[in-house]
Amino acid sequence: MAAKQFRALQDYLNHQVLGQKTFTKNLLIAVLADGHLLVEGPPGLAKTRAVNALAQGIEGNFHRVQFTPDLLPADLTGTDIYRPETGTFEFQQGPLFHNLILADEINRAPAKVQSALLEAMAERQITVGQKTYPLPELFMVLATQNPLEQEGTYPLPEAQLDRFLMHLSLGYPEAATEREILRLTRGESLSGSAKMPEPLTQQQLFQARRDVLEMYLDEAVEDYIVQLIIATREPSRYNQALASWIGYGASPRATIALERCARANAWLHERDYVTPDDVTAVFHNVLRHRIILSYQAEADGINIDHVLDTIVEHVPAP
Known part of the structure; x- marks a missing residue:
């Protein structure tokens, strides 16, 4: 059953992200292998769209974070908020508590932000103050880098690079594919985007991962x-x-x-x-x-x- 659902998910991704079959296949490999992806390619190649489509095809939620030089670790992990009515602090979860995270232009954030992300990727947990919070069992980071602009960037340390399961390099689509993209986006503007008929449940995904390991x-x-x-x-x-x-x-x-x-x-x-x-x-x-x-x-x-x-x-x- 899981294999059939994955084939349907792969077909759905290929329909949503035209001309990037290798990319969508590697997305599914990363999901099955329970790892994170580093994607390098120019802007506009449907990286955000692909992860969003994956989140729609799987029973999970998606969050996009635009990495910038002024980003703080708390912008990822969350922070303790003081509640005057109770006189206590309450932890407000950050974007890292979602199932699928798109870390856009990850190398634009300073080292302290990258270290917070490294803990999440490596340990599947985040630490705020003296407390440690576990992340969801389904947790995947897809980070992007723009190879065209290097000014104002912070190269990823080797320890963090090693935490990525795969490093993908994307290129521009061919002319015929680009015409299909035009028609797809025009159709979506008129009638809305297609939805995955039956999303893959997290239990089906976890069973598929067990099948892979066996x-x-x-x-x-x-x-x-x-x-x-x-x-x-x-x-x-x-x-x-x-x-x-x-x-x-x-x-x-x-x-x-x-x-x-x-x-x-x-x-x-x-x-x-x-x-x-x-x-x-x-x-x-x-x-x-x-x-x-x-x-x-x-x-x-x-x-x-x-x-x-x-x-x-x-x-x-x-």
């Missing part, structure tokens, strides 16, 4: 996942050029994320086992933000995707 994963595929990550730390074992391009490799958290995403990818393809193709299908998105390139790579004009291509090429698949 899928069969052969030891050979498991070893392949580990070797791909080891190749980022010991690249000289595979290729000397690769060794000169990588400054720092991926952490064990990357291994966990790669396995979870490969499982989710297999589940979305209606299989009950994971193949090496599932691993390579999500490899770039899982590792793109976890490897620090060397100065040599920058001097040679080597980007992260080329490095990841080289790793996949030199690590033998089972």
Whole structure:
């Protein structure tokens, strides 16, 4: 039942966000793998629309936060409000208590705000004063970065980057797709936007997550996942050029994320086992933000995707 509902949800997302099937698929992978997404792309590519549509397709609520340099941690977490009629303080929940959070232009907020978000992403809780409050069981952050403007931004620390399950890079749609977007928005202006016929309940989602974790994963595929990550730390074992391009490799958290995403990818393809193709299908998105390139790579004009291509090429698949 959950698989059927997820297919309906995927179809709904593809109808709402035209020309971004890879993006919508990775949204569902992140939901199934219980992780957070970092999306990089120019403005106007329907990132907000996609998360809003996802919230409509799942039994959950959605909140968008525009990150700015003057944002405070309390603007995310909430704060204690004094009630004079009772003489006590009452905690007022902030946006982080929603199920789906869009952190728009996350790198425009200062470090203290990013640290508050990091606690929420890492521990699924927030701390205000001396009290700690748990967040909803369904909790997902989709953060965006604009690659066109870097002035007045605060680069995300490595610890926070590592908390994102995947890093997606979006591009502009093709001309034919853009015509479809025109027709879709015109139709919505006239008759309203389409609604998901039957939203996925949170219990169905949690059951799907359990199904994903119970899928069969052969030891050979498991070893392949580990070797791909080891190749980022010991690249000289595979290729000397690769060794000169990588400054720092991926952490064990990357291994966990790669396995979870490969499982989710297999589940979305209606299989009950994971193949090496599932691993390579999500490899770039899982590792793109976890490897620090060397100065040599920058001097040679080597980007992260080329490095990841080289790793996949030199690590033998089972």
